[in-house]
Amino acid sequence: MHIVANEPSLAFYRLQEHVRKALNPxxxxxxxxxxxxxxxxGRCYDMEYAAGAIKTIKNADETFDNIRENLKNAIFLKQQLKYEESRKKKTNPSSVYKRLSAHITLDLPELPELSDVVRETANRVESIMNKATHSNV
Structure with missing residues (x-):
């Protein structure tokens, strides 16, 4: 029995049986x-990339502060421009004739020829003034 149990061919058979059962799993x-x-x-690389991005975001405080300041300045300048435009509209009456007629308090007799000449002259002066203001802008 001792010889049969220790026979090399039987040992190889047992090894082969064990390997066949255990090899596939x-x-x-x-x-x-x-x-x-x-x-x-792959997940470790993703974590390293995310950690690097967070470190970069921490260093971006100065950039975001600059952006915030530039936005504040832009809004302030836009408000100033809007105020100046509204102020110009208020101080710039629509016609020179209206400005002149506000200062003239003379009672002139009704002369049809004279009123046409005055109206035409007022229109010419007004157009000249409009051209001058538009060329200065």
């Missing part, structure tokens, strides 16, 4: 472990 496990290793390595 072991190969499957190894493939699973390699797949998990690749996934884990």
């Amino acid at each position: 072991m190969v499957d496990r190894r493939a699973d472990v390699e797949k998990l290793h690749v996934e884990l390595q």
Whole structure:
């Protein structure tokens, strides 16, 4: 019995039987472990990239402060421009004739020829003034 149990061919048979039973699950496990290793390595790279992005965001405070200041300045300048435009509209009456007629308090007799000449002259003066203001802008 001792010789039969220790016979080399029987030992090789037992080894072959064990390898046949254990090899397929072991190969499957190894493939699973390699797949998990690749996934884990990818996630580690993602974590390193995210940590680097967070560090970069911490250093971006100065940039965001500059952006905030520039936006404040732009809003302030826009408000100033709007105020100046509204102020010009208020101080700039629509016609020179209206401005002149506000100062003239003479009672002139009704002369049809004279009123046409005055109206035409007022229109010419007004057009000249409009051209002058538009060329200065």
